Amino acid sequence: MNSMSTMQTACTKYLYPDRGRSDSKPGQVKRYTLAMPEDLYDALKGFAEAHDSTLGDCIKKNLRLGMTIACLASSKDVKVLIQEEGKNPEVLLPVF
Template identity: 30%
Template sequence: MTAHKSNGEQNSSRPPPVLERKSENKRAKEETSRTRKRVKRYSLVLPEELYTTIQELADDRGTTVLEIFRRFIKLGLIAAELENDPNKSLIIREGDKEREIILI
């Protein structure tokens, strides 16, 4: 129950809940606005089989599909950077076998 002063005013120790919610909503909108300036959205359509494989990988690693995509993109950017330098190459080693990866 809210304490009331004798003249009918509410206790001023806490703002009324309605004002509190408006303030929270305003802060949330400001934060969303700032976030939009720092990130970009991209929709991606995948075959179900490929998505399932990525979901299983994420589950096995205890992470999300989104995080797996971020890691793949970072790895792809490293590979693309290596491709631009003729003195660098991307090598996959499996035991004593090596394969050079060439991006198309």
């Protein structure tokens, strides 16, 4: 299986968990240690505190958002846009 079809399979399982067979059981979690630059850590921690959330929840939500954008943007037929009020939309491109 090539890397593009592997990514498409992973994205389909992520975006549409009811399609096909899932190897993980509901509620099952995996642990991973993440090293990050101090400025990113401080930004995530500050964002979490400002939104009355935990750092762990903030990281999980940002990872889910990033994964969703990466999966959607991996399709040639999809453009992911951000539009601020009164400004032209900007196209988001995944960095990988």
